[in-house]
Amino acid sequence: MPALQAENVTAGYGRTPIITGISLTAEVGSITTIVGPNGAGKSTFAKTLVGILRTTTGRILVDDVDITKMAGHLIPRNGLVYVPQNDNVFRNLTVRENLEVGGFAVKGDNSARMEEILTIFTDLAVAREKKAGYLSGGQQNLLAIARALMVDPKVIVLDEPTAGLSPAYTDVVWNQIELISATQTAVLVVEQNVERALKQSDFVHIFVAGSNHVHGPASEIATLDLASIFLGRADAKGS
Template sequence: MSLLDIKQIHGGYGGMNILNGVDLTADRDEIVVIIGPNGAGKSTLLKAAFGMLKINDGTMTFDGEDITHLRPDQLVGKGISYVPQERNVFPSMTVLENLEMGAYLRKDDYSRQMEWIFELFPRLAERRKQQAGLMSGGERQMVAMGRALMLEPKLLLLDEPTAGLSPLFIDQTFEQVKAINKTGVGILMVEQNARQALHIADRGYVLTTGRNRITDTGANLLANEEVSEVFLGG
């Protein structure tokens, strides 16, 4: 049984479906990457998995439980954390305050998790008293990911985590994603740097027009001539 199991999901906004029968699975030991052209429904699929849009048909289960119509706050309690592409930090708060906001549901001592996040992102430890809004794009992404990890999720949803970052921060972000996954946190990621993402992916999904186009291992998708030519720029 997969940790997250999405079957024939149809959903969207304002009565219009953007997802038209998508299937997807993700396990705790996996990095799963979603790629495809603009408008394919990639980010919409992540939002569906986090209860942020209406599901008109199909089912979603998480850890064996039906979550098809649960709200985001309910899904956080089940063990799903989500990092949006934009507006993903509290800019007027310090790094430390942002991380503490991520632990708002916790009633126990979360100091050990905080220290692990500082080990994973040493720059955040150095700048824990700095306002998040004054940091670079790559540093803000670290803050957002760190805050999402404060609840010790089973599954982390990442929407375009390297968008707009410098090559150095892009490489660092992928290394951090791998490190997070090695601790037993499943990763479901939409990523515009598709070639690099597939290099670390256990499995990848290619979406077009809200439907599954190709599903395979990351390595096989990289070797697929159609995927390389159409979706990876040759």
């Protein structure tokens, strides 16, 4: 059973749908990436999964529980967390305080979970009393991911976690993503860099104009004429 199932999801900001008929799954132990040109609806889909936008058709299931109409604040408690593309940390709070905020969604003492996370995120462990605003962009992205992990989610959705980072720090972030995937959390990542997505993930979905007609194992997607697909020729065959 997939940790995340999106079935025939249609959503948008007003009456006109931006994404139409998206079906996608994310499995524990796998990394699933979403790639596609600017404006294709990748962030719109991510926001719809976590209830920031609402579906007009379709269903979203986490571990077989239907969360489609669930109140937004209950969704993390049900195992689905999301790290937005921008502005994803509280800059005036310390690393530790950011992690504490992340843990608010679950009841009880979160200190053990924080220590567990800080043993994986070593860059953050050394900066735990530093204000997030003083961290580098890459470290802030890691903090945003770490904060989302505080609820020990079943699925984490990351919207372009490496945007604007140096190649070296991009590697650091992807290493962390691999570590997360090795735990019991399914990972769904929006990634700007197609080569990177193909290299790092198990399954790839190509979003073009709000649809994901082309998807499959990374090894199969790698054989397709991606340039043509990105230009909207969903029927493009491999070369």
